[in-house]
Amino acid sequence: xxxxxxxxxxxxxxxxxxxxxxxxxxxxxxxxxxxxxxxxxxxxxxxxxxxxxxxxxxxxxxxxxxxxxxxxxxxxxxxxxxxxxxxxxxxxxxxxxxxxxxxxxxxxxxxxxxxxxxxxxxxxxxxxxxxxxxxxxxxxxxxxxxxxxxxxxxxxxxxxxxxxxxxxxxxxxxxxxxxxxxxxxxxxxxxxxxxxxxxxxxxxxxxxxxxxxxxxxxxxxxxxxxxxxxxxxxxxxxxxxxxxxxxxxxxxxxxx
Amino acid sequence: xxxxxxxxxxxxxxxxxxxxxxxxxxxxxxxxxxxxxxxxxxxxxxxxxxxxxxxxxxxxxxxxxxxxxxxxxxxxxxxxxxxxxxxxxxxxxxxxxxxxxxxxxxxxxxxxxxxxxxxxxxxxxxxxxxxxxxxxxxxxxxxxxxxxxxxxxxxxxxxxxxxxxxxxxxxxxxxxxxxxxxxxxxxxxxxxxxxxxxxxxxxxxxxxxxxxxxxxxxxxxxxxxxxxxxxxxxxxxxxxxxxxxxxxxxxxxxxxxxxxxxxxxxxxxxxxxxxxxxxxxxxx
Ligand SMILES: Nc1ncnc2c1ncn2[C@@H]1O[C@H](COP(=O)(O)OP(=O)(O)O)[C@@H](O)[C@H]1O
Ligand SMILES: [Mg+2]
Numbered sequence: 001x002x003x004x005x006x007x008x009x010x011x012x013x014x015x016x017x018x019x020x021x022x023x024x025x026x027x028x029x030x031x032x033x034x035x036x037x038x039x040x041x042x043x044x045x046x047x048x049x050x051x052x053x054x055x056x057x058x059x060x061x062x063x064x065x066x067x068x069x070x071x072x073x074x075x076x077x078x079x080x081x082x083x084x085x086x087x088x089x090x091x092x093x094x095x096x097x098x099x100x101x102x103x104x105x106x107x108x109x110x111x112x113x114x115x116x117x118x119x120x121x122x123x124x125x126x127x128x129x130x131x132x133x134x135x136x137x138x139x140x141x142x143x144x145x146x147x148x149x150x151x152x153x154x155x156x157x158x159x160x161x162x163x164x165x166x167x168x169x170x171x172x173x174x175x176x177x178x179x180x181x182x183x184x185x186x187x188x189x190x191x192x193x194x195x196x197x198x199x200x201x202x203x204x205x206x207x208x209x210x211x212x213x214x215x216x217x218x219x220x221x222x223x224x225x226x227x228x229x230x231x232x233x234x235x236x237x238x239x240x241x242x243x244x245x246x247x248x249x250x251x252x253x254x255x256x
Numbered sequence: 257x258x259x260x261x262x263x264x265x266x267x268x269x270x271x272x273x274x275x276x277x278x279x280x281x282x283x284x285x286x287x288x289x290x291x292x293x294x295x296x297x298x299x300x301x302x303x304x305x306x307x308x309x310x311x312x313x314x315x316x317x318x319x320x321x322x323x324x325x326x327x328x329x330x331x332x333x334x335x336x337x338x339x340x341x342x343x344x345x346x347x348x349x350x351x352x353x354x355x356x357x358x359x360x361x362x363x364x365x366x367x368x369x370x371x372x373x374x375x376x377x378x379x380x381x382x383x384x385x386x387x388x389x390x391x392x393x394x395x396x397x398x399x400x401x402x403x404x405x406x407x408x409x410x411x412x413x414x415x416x417x418x419x420x421x422x423x424x425x426x427x428x429x430x431x432x433x434x435x436x437x438x439x440x441x442x443x444x445x446x447x448x449x450x451x452x453x454x455x456x457x458x459x460x461x462x463x464x465x466x467x468x469x470x471x472x473x474x475x476x477x478x479x480x481x482x483x484x485x486x487x488x489x490x491x492x493x494x495x496x497x498x499x500x501x502x503x504x505x506x507x508x509x510x511x512x513x514x515x516x517x518x519x520x521x522x523x524x525x526x527x528x529x530x531x532x533x534x535x536x537x538x539x540x
Contacts, residue, residue, distance in 0.1 A: 057432060078432055090426050094293050095479045104422050108433035140480035156429070 008071030010035040010164050010195035011056060016065035018051055025051040028065070029220045033212075035070075035163070038186060038196040040210035042203060042229075044239050047217040049199045050086060053166050056197070057083055069164060079108055082157035086168040086199075087150055092142040098152050099137040102127055105159030127158035130188065132181050147178030154185060165189060167198045171205075183209070203230065260505040270501070272399055273391045273511070277497030279399075279406045280458045280467070285490025286413040287451040288472035289482055290444055294424040297469050299347075299445065302358035303339050304452040304464040306365025310335020311386050312372030319376045328386070329401055332456065335365065336449035344445040348438055389460035389512030391501070402454055409450050412443065420444055421482055458497055459512035470519040471496060474526050496522070 069077035131151040207226035314331025475489035500515025
């Protein structure tokens with residue numbers, strides 16, 4: 001117990017409540033994520049998964065509760081967290097190349113009066129290599145497939161070199177090559193001791209990809225090992241029978 | 257056309273006009289690119305029109321109040337910055353009220369301008385030249401003032417190039433990386449405001465939006481980076497303002513309107529070519 005206090009947990013969420021207008025998106029959520037874990041966040045549409053990620057990032061102001069990153073309050077810990085947003089949040093016609101997008105991960109390391117230095121460029125090239133996008137680095141981002149675009153945003157987060165990585169549905173609607181590339185990156189990040197929190201919509205692969213799962217719908221329904229969280233009764237309560245994959249959770253991947 | 261080139265060498269007012277076009281083009285290239293990708297054209301429109309209020313008030317003070325030092329250009333700058341800050345703060349604080357406020361500033365600014373100008377001798381010519389441009393009447397003093405504005409706008413636009421690119425592309429991520437997103441948004445609106453003042457000298461308040469967006473929109477099609485888009489739209493904008501001057505000179509047409517028609521024709525041509533050509537076959 002004492003040792004844990006010295007080595008702060010990667011993410012510590014305490015009684016977090018967030019609402020938009022009068023509607024609560026998250027109610028009294030408390031989670032402690034130890035460093036070095038790969039954690040999946042599951043729950044139906046509108047459950048507050050993205051809101052949880054944004055609260056951890058300090059983008060949305062909680063009505064109540066606290067978020068700490070490595071022991072530091074979320075609004076002061078911005079440099080410590082890297083983020084890959086849900087796809088489609090940007091303007092794909094924007095005249096910017098793959099390399100330039102990845103370089104944005106380095107802003108914050110670069111003062112405004114300076115150009116990116118050697119180290120920045122190196123980090124960017126490494127990040128692009130990791131997501132297998134090096135050969136596309138001079139492409140305008142609109143001229144990529146959806147999966148490739150997703151990988152560019154991965155590279156931007158990797159270039160940041162942060163210890164905590166938050167990803168919002170990185171596997172949604174991507175091709176097999178991209179899924180492979182992303183898994184590869186997650187694997188390596190984990191082995192490098194980084195902490196991963198990934199919003200994931202596919203229950204069939206959740207157990208395989210993550211050490212721990214967070215099951216959420218406004219409230220926290222479960223947090224623990226996949227075999228405990230993927231409990232048919234719990235899932236049918238949270239998803240209200242809107243889920244077809246209960247039956248073959250242990251079997252082959254769902255068709256989605 | 258030939259007459260224009262010969263007269264250009266003899267008449268200072270034509271050289272000034274050409275130079276004003278060049279100054280406007282540099283500001284248009286740098287700031288227009290940000291306006292286009294950030295999609296704040298309508299904000300620029302609101303600012304441009306509300307500028308009439310400042311011009312009218314300044315003209316009134318100059319002619320009726322004997323404040324000799326205050327010129328309509330000063331009034332334009334003050335009004336532009338003021339409405340940029342009002343719109344900016346409202347859009348940051350209360351997103352859903354943004355277009356109402358822009359509409360109100362747009363109309364109220366023009367109403368204030370028309371009222372003050374109507375109380376000033378020489379009412380018609382002044383109003384017309386503010387609304388539709390008076391590039392052929394730019395004075396030495398005004399030209400120097402425009403040079404000053406241009407230096408400020410372009411220097412700030414280039415010094416904070418990376419910040420503006422990041423804020424316009426993905427403000428949320430920029431904030432995550434510790435950029436002062438709100439500050440740079442307000443700064444961009446202020447630079448946009450100053451740019452509309454410079455452009456208004458060429459084509460008038462009413463047509464500023466076209467000159468700010470058309471060259472940039474054409475340039476975007478041929479550019480994969482913002483830097484390239486800036487250079488290209490700068491060149492295009494200078495092409496349009498110069499062509500507007502040259503074409504309108506012989507038949508004595510209004511310069512501003514001619515310039516906008518040329519830019520509009522070029523934009524339409526670009527769209528048609530883009531439609532006819534196979535997608536992806538043009539550009540870098
Ligand atoms: N910016 C916002 N303004 C208003 N309501 C929002 C906003 N973001 C999310 N919500 C609402 O909060 C709830 C949770 O949304 P979200 O976190 O995006 O869910 P998920 O990512 O699990 O699908 C939804 O009901 C959604 O409509
Ligand atoms: Mg979501």
